[in-house]
Amino acid sequence: MATIEQEHRRSELVIALGALRVRLADACVAAGRPARTVTMIAVTKTHPAVDVATLVQLGIRDVGENRDQEAAVKRGEVQQLLTATAEAEQELRWHFVGRLQSRKCRSVAGYAHAVHSVDRIGLVALLANAVDLALRRPLEIFVQVSLDGDPARGGAFGSAVFSIADAVAERPELRLRGVMAVAPLGVEPQDAFARLAEVSTALSAQHPGADAISAGMSTDFEAAIGHGSTHVRIGSALLGRRTPEFR
């Protein structure tokens, strides 16, 4: 039996997800794009496995995390929670969206369906070598782009984006999907996402098919969808505030 607290949390998630689906649909209409061209990734960092399991029961299939240690543990917990339910067979896709340290590549490649934060060429071989081709499809890769060149916030800048993409495309264990960015502080999201769309166009000219754009978070995903985002990464608008807030 679920406790009152569990029922309440489930209701919160039902309401937040419903509201988000309306916002997403409205943004797609405004952009003149079919809703199926946008994947919503639920970014569940700092929130417990039971929330992920509830979201899966509500139809979410894409889950994002930004820290390897937290993601690896949570994935096991979610699998256990879902074992007893009809959703157990459904495929959940885990997206790694955070800063990626070299020493975490092996672990992340073990459970991630996609890595959105590849911003250094050195990560490419580490990830590719860690993919077990016998068991898995290629690991999907988004090259993280810095839109302002500030190294503190992650992302590759300028021509580095293209050399990383070339290196990814050479490895059969990886599948180059496209670009990812976080709108820099102090820049209008519209301007940031327009810039990212230009990078995406240039990249997919060199790598046909690598046309996905991972952009847009709780407060700015409408602008991102207006500029062609195919993967929005939604945390707080779905799951509520995180503590500590800076994560």
Ligand SMILES: *Cc1c(COP(=O)(O)O)cnc(C)c1O
């Ligand atoms: C936390 C996080 C998100 C989600 O942020 P919200 O503002 O809570 O929607 C998206 N992308 C990345 C890379 C994140 O770390």
